[in-house]
Amino acid sequence: MSHATKSATSGGPSLAGFMPDTEKLHRLSALLTLLLLIVGFSLASQAFFSVNNVLTILLQTSVIGLLGIGLTMVIITGGIDLSVGSVLALSGVATGMTIKAGLPVVPAMAFGVAVGAGCGVVNGLVVTRLRIPPFVATLGMMLMARGLALQLTGAAPISQLGESFGRLGNGALFRVVEMQANGFPKVIFPGIPYPAILLLIVALAAAYMLRRRQIGRHIYATGSNEEAARLSGVRVDETKLYAYAMSGALAGLAGNVLMSRLITAQPSEGVMYELDAIAAAVIGGASLSGGVGTISGTMIGAFIIGILRNGLNMAGVSAFIQQIVIGAVVIGAVWIDQMRNHR
Template sequence: MTDPPARPPAEPAIAPRRGLTDRQKDILQKFAALGSLLVLILVFSLTSGAFFTVSNGMTIALQVTSIALLGIGATCVIITGGIDLSVGSVLALSGVVAALGVKELGMPVPVGMALGILTGAACGLLNGLVVTVMRLPPFIATLGMMLIARGVALQITGARAVSGLGESFGELGNGALFRMVTIGDDGFPNVAFPGIPYPVILMAAIALAVSLMLNRSVLGRHIYAVGSNVEAARLSGVNVRRVVCFTYVLSGTLAGLTGCVLMSRLVTAQPNEGVMYELDAIASAVIGGTSLIGGVGTISGTAIGAFVIGILRNGLNMNGVSAFTQQIIIGLVILLTVWIDQLRNRR
């Protein structure tokens, strides 16, 4: 009796190639944005001696606050798979309402600004309801709100600026913490340290709060779930309508707050303020790694993206680059980052 033929040795199993996870892609995009930010700082420090100073750093941080606050709201909306094109117009309407409340109705400044913020929240709620109840595409819904809010702002002001608001109205936008002023030998005040502007402190606090909400709360997990797969989220018991509405209300509220801060800095309410700000907000989110198809994005990445835009504009201004050329450069940066985002999603 012969032995059965020996079996050929089994071929070693080949482990399937695994692509990057969403978290790894997120980190990679964020580090890419951070690297771009450091390169910009290095280049502009070499080309302009006044760039790398404490005073200019505070100026940049103050200029970035509007982009960052709007970008935080835009990030939450985009994570759910939506878009908000109305924030620039809502910003103008909210600032105008706050100014008229203070000047025409005699409201205290905090009450007037609270009214402006509530106006922004109401616009955001309308956006959310139109998207979830009427089921209009977010692009169309927020485009309509963009036109409506701008029209209302121009109508209630007669297309004129609201001025004569008093020094107290400008405290929020122009005040600073830890500001140090010394009196020189000539008797004139010298600013030893410009201080940390109140809008910068507000921006940091809101960024931290929203970041914790996204990463540490059930609501944050639901926002990511809706953006990743809306049908799976619904079948898992997530109230999709409520989650989507919340993101639009948050975006509108932050637009209202940004309007109050910006009008406070100017101590004048301009109904034409905030034009094209929505594009800066979306660009800051995308540069920071937020995916336009939803489900991916972080507040820290958006903050980096906002500083990329702010530093790019500040550095180009210091080097005498015209405003028209700046628009071309920033437009190219946006196209490049969106293209990179598309390549990342295809892979």
């Protein structure tokens, strides 16, 4: 029986207590890569460290980070979720439609998150009850969620959702605005974007859950050795279902953040976002074989993806070349993971 499995039932040490040295090294190398990217792009462009650009990076990374946190839980169980980009779009559309129907913004956003969680539950049930491989199950959900979002809207964006809908995506804490003599506002301090604050809260809550709560230990135990975990009393199917539900709910939350930034519900948004989220988790040290991964590592991976895209944009690199670079980074991260598993 693995150490992780024992701790699942005995309330053993925290994740840091049994984290392999190779995993710590992987996360350290990811952090070093992040620092090198920051230094490199700062030297390449003086505008990289401007306040506006830093805020842009935070806003872009918040969506990837939220998706990545949910995917990390699924990947640790040994699964995968390819549907988060489409679920993001469907949840945003659900929020937009309920606001158009007259529901206030907060309950409407809660409904959007519930729709995402529902998609995650369906993924979990298909994986655990029908025994369909996660890749195929979530690929099916990816197609169905996208198709439903397009069908419900006629492939047209839902606009005129009101200023209050855009507050989550465009608001900021401690923002200071001064009215000028000409009657136009001047931003003195842009503040801390709400999406960045939301990402921090969700990341801390998810890290606490994985490190300190029983469900977190069960998630690690399931991914480390599913059969041993089952024999030790872990409800493996329920654990997987929880992970997929959380992934769907966080995709719904990310959908609210993204659509709020646009102040429009776009059924075509979120295409290929699942690949960025998977890349963030893998770059941060999550193993596609299961049993390994941390929220802090995923956050590092998300910022690597966000800063890489932002820096390449500022350097004038085309979006097509960016895809090639991100793809190469993902392949490299998975190769390092395979080498780690062999060792």
